[in-house]
Amino acid sequence: MEDTVLVFSLILLVFAVREDVEAGRNMTDPVGGHHQDNEVMLVVNSTFHMHIHGDSFGDTCAIVPFRSQTLSTCGYNSSSPLVLIIHGWSINGLMEEWIFGMASALKAKLGHVNVLISDWRPLALQSYPNAVRNSWKVGGDVATLLTWLEETAQLSMDTVHLIGYSLGAHVAGFAGSRFKGARKLGRITGLDPAGPHFEGVSASNRLSPDDAKFVDTIHTFAKSGIGLALGIRQPVGHVDFYPNGGSFQPGCHGTDIYSNLYHFGPQGLPKTIKCTHQRAVHLFTDSLLNMDQQMTAYLCRDDRAFNKGLCLDCKKDQCNILGYSARKVRGRSKGLYLKTGPQTPFKVYHYQIKVLLTNVIEPDEVSVSISLAGTNGQSEYVTRHPTFLNPGLHCPQQRTYIEDQCLNLEHTGNKTYFALAVVGWDLGVLQAVWLRWEKETSWTSWWRQVSTMVSGDRTSQDTELIVGHVRLKSGESQEKIWFCGKTGGTTHLKPTQEQEFIRCQESSKKQKQNRSTRIWEEFRMN
Numbered sequence: 001m002e003d004t005v006l007v008f009s010l011i012l013l014v015f016a017v018r019e020d021v022e023a024g025r026n027m028t029d030p031v032g033g034h035h036q037d038n039e040v041m042l043v044v045n046s047t048f049h050m051h052i053h054g055d056s057f058g059d060t061c062a063i064v065p066f067r068s069q070t071l072s073t074c075g076y077n078s079s080s081p082l083v084l085i086i087h088g089w090s091i092n093g094l095m096e097e098w099i100f101g102m103a104s105a106l107k108a109k110l111g112h113v114n115v116l117i118s119d120w121r122p123l124a125l126q127s128y129p130n131a132v133r134n135s136w137k138v139g140g141d142v143a144t145l146l147t148w149l150e151e152t153a154q155l156s157m158d159t160v161h162l163i164g165y166s167l168g169a170h171v172a173g174f175a176g177s178r179f180k181g182a183r184k185l186g187r188i189t190g191l192d193p194a195g196p197h198f199e200g201v202s203a204s205n206r207l208s209p210d211d212a213k214f215v216d217t218i219h220t221f222a223k224s225g226i227g228l229a230l231g232i233r234q235p236v237g238h239v240d241f242y243p244n245g246g247s248f249q250p251g252c253h254g255t256d257i258y259s260n261l262y263h264f265g266p267q268g269l270p271k272t273i274k275c276t277h278q279r280a281v282h283l284f285t286d287s288l289l290n291m292d293q294q295m296t297a298y299l300c301r302d303d304r305a306f307n308k309g310l311c312l313d314c315k316k317d318q319c320n321i322l323g324y325s326a327r328k329v330r331g332r333s334k335g336l337y338l339k340t341g342p343q344t345p346f347k348v349y350h351y352q353i354k355v356l357l358t359n360v361i362e363p364d365e366v367s368v369s370i371s372l373a374g375t376n377g378q379s380e381y382v383t384r385h386p387t388f389l390n391p392g393l394h395c396p397q398q399r400t401y402i403e404d405q406c407l408n409l410e411h412t413g414n415k416t417y418f419a420l421a422v423v424g425w426d427l428g429v430l431q432a433v434w435l436r437w438e439k440e441t442s443w444t445s446w447w448r449q450v451s452t453m454v455s456g457d458r459t460s461q462d463t464e465l466i467v468g469h470v471r472l473k474s475g476e477s478q479e480k481i482w483f484c485g486k487t488g489g490t491t492h493l494k495p496t497q498e499q500e501f502i503r504c505q506e507s508s509k510k511q512k513q514n515r516s517t518r519i520w521e522e523f524r525m526n
Helices: 004-025 068-073 097-112 128-152 167-176 256-277 279-289 301-306 443-455 509-523
Strands: 047-051 060-063 082-086 113-120 158-166 187-190 213-220 239-243 296-299 319-321 335-338 349-357 367-374 382-384 387-389 399-403 405-407 415-423 432-437 465-474 480-485 489-492 498-503
Touching: 004 097, 047 097, 060 068, 082 097, 082 167, 097 113, 097 279, 113 128, 128 167, 158 167, 158 279, 167 187, 167 213, 187 279, 213 279, 239 296, 256 279, 301 335, 349 367, 367 415, 382 415, 432 465, 432 480, 465 498, 489 498
Parallel strands: 082 113, 082 158, 158 187, 187 213, 213 239, 239 335
Antiparallel strands: 047 060, 047 113, 296 319, 296 335, 349 415, 349 465, 367 382, 367 432, 387 415, 399 405, 432 498, 465 480, 465 489, 480 498
């Protein structure tokens, strides 16, 4: 749960933005009011600056549309692709540091590339609804620049990549919407596209997949369960990434507000709030700086299903790489989900834990702590509440689906539980899984315990879990590994007790054919 101070601050900010937005909706010039007019404006209200080196605005070189000499002065290379970075709404009029960090990372990664920065601060340093309306004009400025470069420097629109943050993501969309057919822009990346005034509107009034051949977005501060958001929740690209559910991000703590207020004064509040909003920026930059630690995201219905460990499949384009290396897939994908760490490098490793319990009568709340051990060390214990699934619905003739096959089972106590485990570093070759059962405290368990005491029936199923086997699936490698109890049969797990499961000795193919049958034969003998 986020810190109360941060939540209160966010509430104040969001309500202030909403009031401005509601006022802006009554104005006669709504956002996208000229969207059907594809005429490229000749009046340029923005300025454009080529990143040469360094980490300050003074180290850039101004490129002025319709002044060809500025191209040669700034060293623009007509044979190199173009990347244009577009900032968002400004509350202090400063050019933010992340822009220069991203520009440097792009040049380091791509080598020969023209990296330009769009400066529209005079139009962004206004009330939010005014900045929203100005975003269409700024999109026209970007389109004017690109059209001029097309005519003057033989720029191919296919080699253009616009990267927009927050309100700048919609600016990129408005620019891209002006190019159709063969002239459509190559790529637009939206970094936590702004939500207020854009959530739920038509595609023509926001960033959409129609604005470029490939549109990818990263959502980091979308609407959460308590209704707070600076970014947009709905999918607006060909691929939409939702790291950590697309809402609050790890490492962005509300307690930081005190330190930031002390060091930065009044600017400390927006700095704290923007940590989660700007995480999309830093995730994208991290994907350039740490190419050997690419972050894999997985197609899933929603964040809740992902957290249950149900979505780590990479078949049929169901996973993608977050950041610069993202790729377009056939058709429109649903949300892509992943976990990240609190700081760079942000990559973590995802594991699906599948546990077969053989003595569970009812789907119950089971709290299990999990630790994974590999050749590079052992992870800390992480408590999970595994999700109960009844796979029998997928099998004919009331047979139960276990480990890729349907088997006839006489016992009704078999339950398969799934959970997601995340580790912050590469464990190497996995050797063991440790499970510790934290005694469940649900209403069902309490009532069962009372019934047991009243009836005097103290069977083992009320005091222990019988684990058939554990299967681990790595999201990053897609490898499936089977782990067995040290005795080779079922393992009895008592409350607060931990048990080690080691890699099974049988071949993978033989396991799939025989393991479930053997477990139930042993269970009958117990």
